[in-house]
Amino acid sequence: MGAAVIGARGPRAAARWLPLIAIAIAAGCEKSAEIAPADAPPAAAVAPNPDDPPTAQWPVVQALREDVAAPRHPSDGGGRAWLDRDESSEAVVAGGTGRFELVYEVGPLGIATGGVIFLQVSPFWGWSTPQVEDPRAPGFTTIETSSDDIELDARTLDQQLLGMVVTGRPLIEGDSVRLVYGAGDYGAVVDRFAEKNSRFWFAVDGDGDGVRAFLPDSPGVDVAPRPPAQLVVSVPTTARPGEEVPVHLALLDEQGSTGDRGRAEVRFDDLPPGISIESPVAIEPEDLGRKTVTARVTGQGVIRLRASAGEGLVAESNPLVVTADGPQVLWGDVHGHSAFSDGTGTPEDYFLYARDVAGLDVVALTDHDHWGILSLDSHPGLWNEIRDTVRRFNDPGRFVTLLGYEWTSWIHGHRHVLYFEDDGDVISSLPEPTDSPIELWKALEGKPALTFAHHSAGGPIATNWAIPPDPHFEPITEVASVHGSSEAMDSPLPIYRPVPGNFVRDALDRGYRFGFIGSGDSHDGHPGLATLASPSGGGLAAILSEERTREGVLEAFRARRVYATNGPRILLRTALGTHRMGSVVSVPDGGSITDELFVRVVAPVPLERVDLIRSGEVVDSVDTEGLDDVTLQRVVEALTPGEYLYVRAVQMDGGAAWSSPIYFE
Numbered sequence: 001m002g003a004a005v006i007g008a009r010g011p012r013a014a015a016r017w018l019p020l021i022a023i024a025i026a027a028g029c030e031k032s033a034e035i036a037p038a039d040a041p042p043a044a045a046v047a048p049n050p051d052d053p054p055t056a057q058w059p060v061v062q063a064l065r066e067d068v069a070a071p072r073h074p075s076d077g078g079g080r081a082w083l084d085r086d087e088s089s090e091a092v093v094a095g096g097t098g099r100f101e102l103v104y105e106v107g108p109l110g111i112a113t114g115g116v117i118f119l120q121v122s123p124f125w126g127w128s129t130p131q132v133e134d135p136r137a138p139g140f141t142t143i144e145t146s147s148d149d150i151e152l153d154a155r156t157l158d159q160q161l162l163g164m165v166v167t168g169r170p171l172i173e174g175d176s177v178r179l180v181y182g183a184g185d186y187g188a189v190v191d192r193f194a195e196k197n198s199r200f201w202f203a204v205d206g207d208g209d210g211v212r213a214f215l216p217d218s219p220g221v222d223v224a225p226r227p228p229a230q231l232v233v234s235v236p237t238t239a240r241p242g243e244e245v246p247v248h249l250a251l252l253d254e255q256g257s258t259g260d261r262g263r264a265e266v267r268f269d270d271l272p273p274g275i276s277i278e279s280p281v282a283i284e285p286e287d288l289g290r291k292t293v294t295a296r297v298t299g300q301g302v303i304r305l306r307a308s309a310g311e312g313l314v315a316e317s318n319p320l321v322v323t324a325d326g327p328q329v330l331w332g333d334v335h336g337h338s339a340f341s342d343g344t345g346t347p348e349d350y351f352l353y354a355r356d357v358a359g360l361d362v363v364a365l366t367d368h369d370h371w372g373i374l375s376l377d378s379h380p381g382l383w384n385e386i387r388d389t390v391r392r393f394n395d396p397g398r399f400v401t402l403l404g405y406e407w408t409s410w411i412h413g414h415r416h417v418l419y420f421e422d423d424g425d426v427i428s429s430l431p432e433p434t435d436s437p438i439e440l441w442k443a444l445e446g447k448p449a450l451t452f453a454h455h456s457a458g459g460p461i462a463t464n465w466a467i468p469p470d471p472h473f474e475p476i477t478e479v480a481s482v483h484g485s486s487e488a489m490d491s492p493l494p495i496y497r498p499v500p501g502n503f504v505r506d507a508l509d510r511g512y513r514f515g516f517i518g519s520g521d522s523h524d525g526h527p528g529l530a531t532l533a534s535p536s537g538g539g540l541a542a543i544l545s546e547e548r549t550r551e552g553v554l555e556a557f558r559a560r561r562v563y564a565t566n567g568p569r570i571l572l573r574t575a576l577g578t579h580r581m582g583s584v585v586s587v588p589d590g591g592s593i594t595d596e597l598f599v600r601v602v603a604p605v606p607l608e609r610v611d612l613i614r615s616g617e618v619v620d621s622v623d624t625e626g627l628d629d630v631t632l633q634r635v636v637e638a639l640t641p642g643e644y645l646y647v648r649a650v651q652m653d654g655g656a657a658w659s660s661p662i663y664f665e
Contacts, residue, residue, distance in 0.1 A: 075206025077213025078107030097187035114208030140184030194225035194257035195345040226253035234359035248359035256532030260289035318569035332362030335519035341372035345525035358528025364402040377428035413463035454478035457486035480518035480566035515560030515660035517541035531567035538567035568655035573600040
């Protein structure tokens with residue numbers, strides 16, 4: 001091997017350094033990077049439209065469009081890279097440290113003097129930034145070349161990003177660079193979430209013009225979970241007497257990751273009457289820390305299972321309400337991300353977690369159309385893999401998977417698109433012909449699809465409510481996720497960077513009609529359980545459908561027979577007389593309606609209050625005195641056309657549920 005490359009040395013090397021800047025842009029709780037030469041002309045100025053929301057980010061859109069339009073030299077993205085690691089190496093453990101030997105080999109077209117080789121460690125979830133200055137700090141990286149006459153100038157460019165500029169002779173086919181990432185005293189800190197194939201991304205700017213391309217087959221490493229630190233027990237929220245129900249058991253590490261290969265025994269403690277289940281349950285290494293067993297329920301009432309595993313791991317399930325009456329509640333998480341955009345893990349592991357760990361009924365993976373290292377709209381192989389995985393996991397009657405993606409507009413706000421059949425296209429938000437919601441809805445015409453605005457009140461970008469949502473494609477909106485609540489400023493755990501007047505309640509006051517759902521918007525590979533690693537909560541969709549099928553879910557969405565939570569599996573029943581949540585009630589001409597509102601709430605933990613929201617105001621708030629099972633009846637008087645009514649139940653820990661509104665016309 002050639003001499004070690006530590007970084008710029010002396011004025012000659014510094015003078016030949018190709019200046020680069022990283023345009024780092026927040027994507028929710030995550031971060032991604034695009035690279036452009038510092039001496040390149042600035043992005044073309046775009047005059048903001050006065051109708052744009054205040055959070056519109058035109059510079060981001062311009063940077064992304066220019067990157068797509070920039071011509072790639074044939075040598076950009078050339079070569080191959082691999083991880084030099086044998087089977088005897090110690091396991092890479094989430095949140096631990098490691099030492100990784102990476103080799104990049106130059107391709108047939110070489111790399112010109114002034115060209116750049118990039119190492120982009122996954123920019124999410126805490127990997128150390130590779131650096132060449134301090135061997136006593138995490139992420140120290142040594143660099144050696146295959147020949148003594150190769151000269152590289154290596155520098156950290158941004159978080160998790162290392163650049164190596166060719167300062168001597170051009171590199172030719174077969175030249176190689178060996179990097180030891182984590183070579184110093186403290187190694188390199190690893191992703192805090194377990195995942196398969198966490199990538200060490202290599203990119204190459206072969207001609208040195210400031211435009212790079214990634215190696216799509218960049219090497220990766222599997223990250224194992226830490227030892228189990230929590231037990232999670234999930235059961236359905238509703239069941240009929242005599243029915244068999246699944247009980248999902250999961251031993252998870254402290255960040256909620258699954259995959260433990262140990263043995264364990266789960267015991268159900270003080271089994272309540274009305275349910276029979278085998279105990280103990282053996283979890284074997286091949287179960288990877290998760291197992292689903294069957295229980296039978298009899299009689300009627302509320303059942304809460306208490307379980308323990310080993311020493312100190314105890315859990316109580318969400319409440320299971322056994323009754324012959326009332327609609328079935330399906331739990332869904334229809335918004336989340338994998339490493340195919342700016343999240344963690346593979347699509348397959350995403351659906352496995354949703355089904356076998358979180359015990360969801362309905363799930364969608366919604367990676368971004370154009371955000372992350374590789375984008376769905378320009379790498380059809382990624383979309384094909386997602387589509388094939390969705391098709392393979394869909395199991396009508398047991399587990400419903402929906403094909404989806406996130407339409408990531410940095411002007412009008414983010415929406416996720418769900419298809420209710422096996423096929424569908426990625427309609428990108430980046431090209432001008434489909435960069436507005438109206439154009440998106442037009443492109444979806446004739447397809448069984450819905451769109452959902454999310455983090456609409458603030459967060460990374462607010463929704464442009466000046467564009468009325470299409471009632472056919474957007475009968476539902478997401479009011480809670482890891483970003484917080486977009487329902488109203490007075491809601492528990494409100495969204496960060498809120499825009500006054502842009503909450504969902506403000507949109508209702510404009511006359512828009514929505515059903516309410518929550519969903520995780522998780523990026524940690526934990527659909528259905530985003531709350532385990534998120535201090536701002538998460539989100540779930542409660543879907544009132546007797547059919548666990550795509551058709552049944554679509555029908556419930558269109559009828560607004562849904563409600564939202566910010567993570568907990570709360571049973572919420574509401575009705576005004578005979579009118580269910582989501583209904584539109586006709587008021588007699590010149591008259592009004594007075595009727596009795598029924599509310600039932602069964603929560604996992606004690607409740608603080610139940611609020612009644614009428615046409616923009618909290619008109620009643622009932623102190624529930626720390627009960628976890630509450631039934632209320634209130635007469636609501638003189639409801640007139642244009643009004644709406646919904647219920648918000650709030651737990652003492654900030655967990656909450658929101659009924660879909662009832663509308664009056």
